[in-house]
Amino acid sequence: MRDVSVIGVGQTPVGEHWDRSLRDLAVEAIAEARRDAGVDRVDALYVGNMLSGELAGQENVATLVADAAGLLPKEALKIEAACASGGAVLRAAYLAVACGAHDYVLAVGVEKMTDVLTDGVTAALALAADADYEAAHGITFAALNAILMRRYMHEHRASHEDFAPFSINAHRNAALNPCAMYRQPITLEDFIRSPIVADPINILDSAGISDGAAALLVCPASEARRARRPPVRITGSACATDTLGLAERTDPLVWQAVADSARLACGQAKLKPKDIDLFELHDAFTIVSVLSLEACGFADRGSALKLAAEGRIALEGDIPICTLGGLKGRGHPVGASGTYQLVETALQLRGEAGPAQVKGASIGMAQSVGGSGSVAITHILQV
Amino acid sequence: MELPRYHRLRGPYYRLEGRACPGCSRRFVPPRSVCPTCKSGGLRPFAFCGRATLYSWSHVLQPARGFASMAPYTVGMVRLEEGPLVSAQLADADGVELAVGMPLEMVTRKIRDADEHGYIVYGYKFRPLLMATRPRP
Numbered sequence: 333m334r335d336v337s338v339i340g341v342g343q344t345p346v347g348e349h350w351d352r353s354l355r356d357l358a359v360e361a362i363a364e365a366r367r368d369a370g371v372d373r374v375d376a377l378y379v380g381n382m383l384s385g386e387l388a389g390q391e392n393v394a395t396l397v398a399d400a401a402g403l404l405p406k407e408a409l410k411i412e413a414a415c416a417s418g419g420a421v422l423r424a425a426y427l428a429v430a431c432g433a434h435d436y437v438l439a440v441g442v443e444k445m446t447d448v449l450t451d452g453v454t455a456a457l458a459l460a461a462d463a464d465y466e467a468a469h470g471i472t473f474a475a476l477n478a479i480l481m482r483r484y485m486h487e488h489r490a491s492h493e494d495f496a497p498f499s500i501n502a503h504r505n506a507a508l509n510p511c512a513m514y515r516q517p518i519t520l521e522d523f524i525r526s527p528i529v530a531d532p533i534n535i536l537d538s539a540g541i542s543d544g545a546a547a548l549l550v551c552p553a554s555e556a557r558r559a560r561r562p563p564v565r566i567t568g569s570a571c572a573t574d575t576l577g578l579a580e581r582t583d584p585l586v587w588q589a590v591a592d593s594a595r596l597a598c599g600q601a602k603l604k605p606k607d608i609d610l611f612e613l614h615d616a617f618t619i620v621s622v623l624s625l626e627a628c629g630f631a632d633r634g635s636a637l638k639l640a641a642e643g644r645i646a647l648e649g650d651i652p653i654c655t656l657g658g659l660k661g662r663g664h665p666v667g668a669s670g671t672y673q674l675v676e677t678a679l680q681l682r683g684e685a686g687p688a689q690v691k692g693a694s695i696g697m698a699q700s701v702g703g704s705g706s707v708a709i710t711h712i713l714q715v
Numbered sequence: 716m717e718l719p720r721y722h723r724l725r726g727p728y729y730r731l732e733g734r735a736c737p738g739c740s741r742r743f744v745p746p747r748s749v750c751p752t753c754k755s756g757g758l759r760p761f762a763f764c765g766r767a768t769l770y771s772w773s774h775v776l777q778p779a780r781g782f783a784s785m786a787p788y789t790v791g792m793v794r795l796e797e798g799p800l801v802s803a804q805l806a807d808a809d810g811v812e813l814a815v816g817m818p819l820e821m822v823t824r825k826i827r828d829a830d831e832h833g834y835i836v837y838g839y840k841f842r843p844l845l846m847a848t849r850p851r852p
Contacts, residue, residue, distance in 0.1 A: 455779040464724055465745045466802050468716060469826055469838065470775065470782040471790045476802070478773035479792050486771065486815050530773045530790075577745065579792050579800035 333430045336566045338713065339559035340369025340549035341675040346513040346663030349543040354381075354388050354444040355400040361545035361671075362401045362440055369549045370560030375434040376407040380421030380441035382414055382667035386456040387448050397440065407434075413571075414460035415616060417441060418546070418670020419700030419709030425550050426569045426711075435551055441671030442545035453541050457666065460703045462577040474538060474617070476578050476704045478530040481619040484585055485532065488634040492532045495618040496523040497640035499536045502615060502654045505647065506661025508688035509676075513542050513663030537618045539664035546671035548678070564678045568597030568697075568712030578704040587705035591627040594699065597710040601695075605629040608712075609693040610680055611651055612673035614701035615658040624699065625653075652690050655680060670700035674711060681715040716827075716836050726760075728838035731821055733799070735761035742797045765821030767793040767841055770800055772813055781827045793819055793841050806840040818844040 342364025344357050358379065366372070379394040390396060391410075398408035413420035418441035425439035445453055454474075458467035461476060484490065499518065506512035518536060526536040556563035572592035578584050598604060605628060613628075615621040625636040630651050639645060645653045656662055656676040659669050677696035679685050699710045726732035726746075733744030738755030744763060749756055772791030775782075782788065789805040791813075805813070806824050819841040826838045 451778065451780040451783065454777060455781065458779055462745070464720070465727075467779070468836070469790065469802065469804055470778060470785065470788060471802050471804075472775060472777070472779050474777065475773045475775050475790050479771045479790070479802075482773065483771035483792075483815070527776075528774075529777045530775045533773070575751070577802065579802045580743075580745075581800075584792070584800070 334432060335553035336426050336429045336550050337553040337556035337563035338548050338550050338566065338678050339371060339556050339563050340365040340561070341547070341678050342368055343511050343546040343672060343675050344544050345511045346542050346544040346665060346672070348446045350446070352543070354384060354390065354393070354442055355396055357444065357543060357545035358397040358440050358442040359401045361442070361547040362438060365438065365547035365549045368561055371436065371549065371558055373436045374403055374406060374438050375436050376428060377401070377403050377438045377440065378421045378424045379408065379410045380417040380439065380667050380671060381410055381443060382412060382417045383443060383445065383456050386459065387453065388444050397442070413707050413709065414702030415614070415666045416670055416700035416702030416707050416709050417667035418672065418674070419698070419711065420571070421671065422548060422674050422711060423569050423571055423709055426566050429550050429552060435555065436549065438547060438549050439671065440545060440547035441668035443665035443667040444543050445541045445665060446543050450541070465577055472530060474530040474533050477617040477619050478533040480584060480623070481532055484619060484622065487585065490637055493520070493524060494637045494641070495537060495622070496520050497645070498615060498618040498621045499523055499660055501640070501645050502658040502660035505655055505688055506657025508686065509656040509662060512657040512661055513540060514657070514661050533617060539616045539659035542663035542665045544663060544665035544668050544672065546668055546675045548671060548674055562682050562715060564681050564713050564715055566711060567601035567714045568710065570596035570600065571707065571709045572596065574706050576703060576706050585623065587623045587627040589708040590624050590699065590701060590705055593708040593710040594628040594697070597697070597712050601712040601714070603695065603712065608651065608695055608697045610655050610677070610690045610696045611653045612655065612658070612677050612696065612698040613653050614699055615654055615660050616664060620701065621653065623705065624701065647688060647690055655690055656685065656688050670709065673698040673700065674713070677713050681713055716830060716834060718832070718834065721834065721836055729823055731763040731765055731839050733761050733763060734758035742799055744795070744799055744801055763795050763797055766796040767819045767821070769813060769815055769817045769819055770794050771815065772805060781830060784828050791841070804840045805842065807842040811843050820844045
């Protein structure tokens with residue numbers, strides 16, 4: 333296996349792009365990643381996407397993007413792992429380069445969600461759950477996470493307010509990110525008064541529906557010096573799975589796939605969680621941040637809320653999370669979110685995160701989660 | 716829901732039929748072909764008794780397409796007497812103060828709005844156990 337580096341990154345602002353299609357967004361992110369690298373060569377294109385068929389009426393989306401971006405006749409494939417598609421697409425690119433099949437591979441995550449009304453998007457997102465035994469019963473994604481959150485509150489005697497620091501931190505950091513969708517800081521009062529989606533989960537617990545694309549160009553580490561910008565090495569890449577149905581786990585509050593993928597990635601990089609300078613986690617709901625921090629070993633079971641309350645997840649804390657807003661603040665274009673996390677991690681390690689820069693960051697972890705913790709993909713990036 | 720799919724699901728949906736592992740005696744609903752614990756195949760049909768306790772729940776205010784007429788409705792995860800957890804809607808829960816651990820029983824109810832084909836899908840839900848059938852303290 334060859335060592336692999338990220339040599340170029342690009343992203344569109346996340347938002348409601350009424351006048352731009354899936355292909356427009358993907359093309360912009362790809363062009364920016366190629367410009368950033370200053371390298372023309374592309375051997376293959378992998379497209380991370382979850383819902384193009386359901387929300388844009390378009391499958392065969394990798395060929396569509398390759399065509400629109402002027403990359404024909406190169407290999408182009410769609411990679412799908414629900415909301416973890418963005419992590420999965422970098423993993424596919426990493427594997428292709430590591431094994432020597434290709435040298436220069438583009439990984440782009442793209443999602444176009446705002447053409448469809450909320451009830452349609454809610455139904456589409458539920459496709460990541462068990463179709464026969466969760467979605468068909470009207471159990472939305474927010475509801476699955478709400479069930480977890482209430483149980484967590486019961487087992488650990490927590491209140492809903494205790495989850496507020498995650499949302500407040502995400503919005504505070506998003507305000508520093510020009511590509512973020514929700515750039516207004518929020519207060520505890522805002523969090524408490526936010527309308528309920530599926531109780532106890534409210535709007536400010538939940539990452540918003542949005543459009544966007546983000547891309548990374550990877551190549552063998554031995555050739556990364558050709559790039560214009562400092563290369564970022566991929567020192568860990570791991571995927572793990574758990575039951576599709578949330579109820580089919582021994583303990584639904586233990587996210588084993590998240591734990592396994594983080595442990596495997598850390599093992600590859602020969603690191604422990606305490607060595608990580610920043611963690612882009614999958615904060616689709618505040619409860620997911622809590623369960624991920626606990627599963628990955630940053631907090632003991634039942635103690636992630638304390639970690640947040642003590643400010644340790646902030647930019648100046650010992651384990652900064654969602655440093656450029658996370659899914660909550662930057663926005664959550666589902667199949668693209670993983671690539672945004674990775675682009676943001678690379679920017680942090682290059683020292684190009686602007687006012688959101690984590691000082692001295694040299695090791696970053698990015699983790700995408702699909703379904704209710706049923707698939708998790710963790711990458712470790714280093715400079 | 717497509718008719719063949721609904722037909723395929725009639726056992727679990729109407730009668731809470733699952734599977735039991737001959738190797739380690741774990742029971743499953745939804746039905747499985749391979750036991751994730753001991754990796755045995757040859758799982759046998761197993762009918763659950765329908766009694767359960769409440770693990771956790773949520774009132775859904777923002778429903779998915781196909782459930783608008785039922786909103787707000789309550790969904791939950793319940794612990795079946797035989798061991799497994801199941802996700803389902805809770806029935807007859809309006810005005811009932813729900814609590815973790817409260818006893819429930821299965822009922823068969825309409826589970827979504829009629830779809831574009833006009834099919835009405837019935838399946839299991841769980842309701843608070845009726846006083847008449849609750850064991851005396």
